[in-house]
Amino acid sequence: MTGRKEKTAVRAGMTRVGGLLLIVVSLVLAAGCALVFADRLPADVARYEAYRATERCAAGSEPDAWREDCLREVEFGVVGTVVERGGKTGKYRATVDSERFQGEVSFTGPRPLLDTLRPGDEVVGTVWRGDIVALAKDGVRQTTDEEPRDDPQMIAAIGAGLGLFAVLVLAFGAIRLVAPRRLGPFTWSESGQGLLYINTVVTLGVGLLAVWLGIPWQLVVPVIAMARLGVGFRLLGGHRSAWAGAR
Template sequence: MLLILLSLISAAACYLVFAWWLPSDSERYKDYRAAEPCSSRAMRQGRTDCLSTWHLTVVKTAVDKAVGRSVANEATLTYQDSWRGTVSFGNPGPLLRRLKPGDRVTATAWRHDIVVLSKDGVGQNTSEAPRDEIQMNAAVGVLAALFAAQAFVFGAVRLASPRDYEPFIWDPYGKQLLITSTAASFGVGLPAAWIGIPWWAVPVIAVPAVVCATEITHHRLRRNAAGRGSAVRRTR
């Protein structure tokens, strides 16, 4: 029952990914790409769906700063002593590693977030900048769907045959399937994001690959089990 409950939770997560998270990120990126510089009237009205420009001062920077098991790249900025905040970056270059306390920088803001920081013609996207990487959203959704299917099948088999449910056990079948599902989902999602392949290619490629791997693994385990059974009978 616990496995079936986990499968339902994972199926719900898959639904949220494809019904809300992926479309939301896609629309946000499109809106960002379509945004234009704010006019004087838009600035007076306090609009945030356009690109506003601010001249800020660097207070301090942190490059490859160890934070637990992760690494932080960030800059603390101030505006006329009336605002102070910290922006994060995915990596230290090309701009962050050059910044020093007291430097004047130009910040581009969109929807209350600083999305680009620049100085002397060198710009760098912050972690808040929308990116066209919804292939990774699809990879998470596919992994959730595959785990939901695996957990449901394993749970249903255990309920139907409480004393004879092999090979539907964690080690080695379940573990191998989970590793295969993870590798297939992100093994397709990452290259798709780098190359620019449409997001729907992730489930189209990853799901059949996992299904084939599942069949191969299942037949191999049953063949090995049958071989062990024959060996036991011969020894008797």
């Protein structure tokens, strides 16, 4: 009997240690959420607004610095391209050079320009603040990954997902500290896996839908929170009822 109690006490202690680790993880996730909303989101919004308001550099002017706050067209030579189709793992890059710049630019896909380029081709690049935001050749233009996008909804969705995941992990950690022998449905196999899956699907789904429909990013957070918490509480309630009935 004493040995069994000792084993139970050891397991409870290990459960509490696991709870502490989960709380630390939740703090890291919460810090990531705060960073998204305090820095990344406003910085991306400000960058896009600045880009949208930018005018072309004065005609005939010579650049006095590479990082100009105006749109300048620069002639580049194509050194080489990489087109590796593979969905999310695809690689679409072009290496270009000029008198003042040599390096790689990335694209989201091979069309409409990248897959037609060959080494030695001459292209016109649009440069803004030191970044090549687009390449053009014979009237065909393709933006690069450096062009500012008007998609703060996805960034807000990621921030909301991190915040809600932090709350979830904190709850699981707190249960392990307070009641290490009565975890109920607050385990990975009972509800943790399902809640993580729901959090990911809701975050990405709402974020992408908001981008496609042009929904203001300010609405993304409450929509994700309501959807995520509603489904989560329903899942936890079902597991809690099943667990209580099995006791």
